[in-house]
Amino acid sequence: MAEQDVFVALEAEGDEVDRMVAGLDDAGWWTATPAEGWTVAHQIAHLTATFRMAGTAAADPEGFRALMSRLSDDFDANVNGAMAPYLALPPAALLERWRDERATAEKALAAVPAGQVVPWLVRPLPATVLAAAGMMELFGHGQDIADALGVRRDRTDRLRHLVEFAVRTWDFGYLARGLETPATSPRFVITAPSGAVWHLGPEDADQVVTGPAADFCLLVTRRRHRDDLSLTAVGAEADHWLDIAQAYRGPAGPGRAPGQFHAS
Numbered sequence: 001m002a003e004q005d006v007f008v009a010l011e012a013e014g015d016e017v018d019r020m021v022a023g024l025d026d027a028g029w030w031t032a033t034p035a036e037g038w039t040v041a042h043q044i045a046h047l048t049a050t051f052r053m054a055g056t057a058a059a060d061p062e063g064f065r066a067l068m069s070r071l072s073d074d075f076d077a078n079v080n081g082a083m084a085p086y087l088a089l090p091p092a093a094l095l096e097r098w099r100d101e102r103a104t105a106e107k108a109l110a111a112v113p114a115g116q117v118v119p120w121l122v123r124p125l126p127a128t129v130l131a132a133a134g135m136m137e138l139f140g141h142g143q144d145i146a147d148a149l150g151v152r153r154d155r156t157d158r159l160r161h162l163v164e165f166a167v168r169t170w171d172f173g174y175l176a177r178g179l180e181t182p183a184t185s186p187r188f189v190i191t192a193p194s195g196a197v198w199h200l201g202p203e204d205a206d207q208v209v210t211g212p213a214a215d216f217c218l219l220v221t222r223r224r225h226r227d228d229l230s231l232t233a234v235g236a237e238a239d240h241w242l243d244i245a246q247a248y249r250g251p252a253g254p255g256r257a258p259g260q261f262h263a264s
Contacts, residue, residue: 006131007110009158013135014102017047017142020151021095029091033148034223034256040148041094043141045086046079048098050137053082054130055105057118064119075250105134122249132165136247140221147223147261155193159213163190166220166247167200173244176252182207186238190216207235209242220247227258 021029021044029041038046057064071078086094112118112127120130139162146153167188174181187205190198191212198213209216211231218224219231219242226242233239246252 005158006128006135006161007106009161010109010131010134010138011106012156012158013138013142014106016153017044017138017145018099018102020142020145020149024091024149026091028149029094031148033144034260035144036254038144040145041087041091042083043145044094044098045083047137047141048086048094048101049082051098051101051105051134054134055101055108057120057130058105058108058112058127061119068119068121109134129165129168132161133248135162136165136221139217140223140248143218143221143223155214157192157194157196157213159217160192160198162217162220162247163188163198163213164200166216166245169247169249170201170241170245172249173241173246173252176246176250177244179244182237186233186235186241188216207233207238207241209233209238220245222246222253222255224261225256225258228256228261 021040024040029044030039032039033043035043053064053067056067086097089097109118109127109131115126117124117126118130120133125133135158139159143153145151167185170185171181173179184205185201186207186209187199187201187203189208189210190200192198193213209231210233211229215224215229215231219226219229222245231242233242244252
């Protein structure tokens with residue numbers, strides 16, 4: 001895939017989330033989502049805060065570093081603090097801020113010269129990788145919104161960017177739990193929505209994860225339990241990985257319970 005495609009995919013994924021909330025009345029914004037204590041408004045407020053950080057990191061690295069220096073060691077407090085100003089807005093104003101921060105971040109990320117890294121939460125990243133991380137955020141929080149509103153999402157091959165990001169961060173599940181990380185990752189054989197097959201990870205690995213791209217993305221964003229997904233593992237370590245997979249740093253959270261949603 002062309003390097004620029006990830007920025008197009010990021011915009012498209014954001015547009016899909018936007019369409020789910022654009023027509024909601026005020027009561028709809030306060031619909032509870034599967035994330036305990038979070039409404040649709042919380043999901044959009046979190047995405048707004050995340051895109052604001054990404055846009056700042058890409059356009060104003062020193063400003064981003066100053067912002068990070070003010071964070072505490074309390075992960076949940078940082079998340080709640082970042083959302084608070086947006087949650088204080090009425091829904092129409094929150095929607096406008098969400099759109100503004102998205103557009104600013106998309107433009108700033110696409111403008112970063114190829115090969116140049118931007119600062120981020122754990123380590124500097126190329127803008128393309130940060131854009132893929134943004135897709136992960138949109139996919140996961142967008143799924144919470146879809147589940148809350150009863151929306152069935154269309155899946156496209158732009159999921160490739162999220163799949164590649166999850167393979168790049170395959171060790172995050174171990175790190176989040178303080179577990180020893182295996183020396184090498186599994187091999188991943190993932191079937192795209194179009195039917196194409198993506199082979200990722202070491203070709204000679206004896207640990208293999210196989211399944212549909214949408215299910216893989218639901219697993220690594222912890223929006224479905226592995227029991228409700230059509231993913232298979234060859235090898236004990238690959239099987240263990242399916243239990244702990246996550247494509248984000250920070251606490252794993254409770255995830256979703258087996259049978260909480262219809263099997264894919």
